[in-house]
Amino acid sequence: MMKNIGYIVAGLSLMASLNGTAQVVDYYSTVNYGISVPLGETRDFISNTSFRGFSFEFGRFFTEEISVGFLFAWSVFHESFPRDTYEFEELTLTGNVYRYINAFPLMAVGRYHFSPDSKFRPYLGLASGTYVINKVSDLGVHRYEHKNWHFGLAPEAGLIIGIGAEAYVNMGAHYNHAFKSGGDTHSWLSIQAGVTFIY
């Protein structure tokens, strides 16, 4: 996994060096609030949209168009199921079920920013790295927990809008895909809004 991140960082650095535009040394920090819509197997487990999520990024612009950074995020999915009876192979259980997924992406992210001189700067990006995903089912006082590390990719698109000398509003969406690990594959669509500081 670290090898993959290394390739991404090296590739983006190479692109930056070949770009021909003036080198810049701006750093950036971004904090976003995020809403996540579960997809695929994640949706089979919890169908509710998550309104509890955030992400933080820190990175560097190598040119005015290209940035590379690291992001950490946290999304919490939750769904309650009313009292029901569940048949297992040799056991019948009746109770309320509470399901949770805590997803923690830890990724490297590269972006291409369009219109560097404009107040409105759209971007396209790709994040790659790991997802730590903790999947929990509570039945009565009993907890069944399934925690896995996944390799994952997250293509994204967004827009930053200048609101100050260093401050931008950030709006974006990315598709998270955590590849199969421990029998689980997860995916969800995150819509994010926050602030970015370039300094």
Added chain:
Amino acid sequence: MKITNPKGIIPWFLIIAIPVSILSCYPGGPSNAEDMDLVGTSHDKEFNFSAVSSFSLPDTIVHMVADGEEDELGRDYDSLIIGRVRDQMISHGYNEEPLDTLNPADIVLLISAMSSTNSGVFFDPSWWWGYWGWWPGWGGYPGGPVWGPGWGMGFPVGFPVYLNYTTGTLFITMVDPENTDIDEKTIAVTWLAAINSLLQGGGQYTEQRITDNIDQAFKQSPYLNNNQ
């Protein structure tokens, strides 16, 4: 108004503020003790429950308390529990027979309870003799008088339950005393119900929970039926 960001400190403030805000609205789970109630049942699939006609129900609930620990369970609800189990058995077509060692019933229902604040697997069948060996009703069954220390319950399936919090668990165990394994020193368990919940609440509310959960144990065990 221009927003400035001296030394990039604003994001660091937000890094702390946003997660704290999210943590403060972390999704809630159960909102009351009833939401944590769990009723589990399991049975011996080889056993013919409709061939059983009579049962005995010792008029006591044994509290399983480990050596050196205090019994945290009261006895306020013992008669309610025993009465509800009796009513359910009768409504499912079984006849109760009083304790008679010369004419013992087909099956015996043992009701036990325990509390725990520990995590781990409970319900070790080898405990059985220590808690129920005293019952005089065993005298009528073949081999009964020779059952001794080390005897336990044999059950064809595992019944692990993992405990957290301070919970109380009520076991309703149906045994077939005529089906014993001398080598393994076990008496066959044909049906087991475990009702597990937080030790909270009280009064009318607790009575309703106990009644509902015992009813649920029978409801989710449709093979327990001798109504012709």
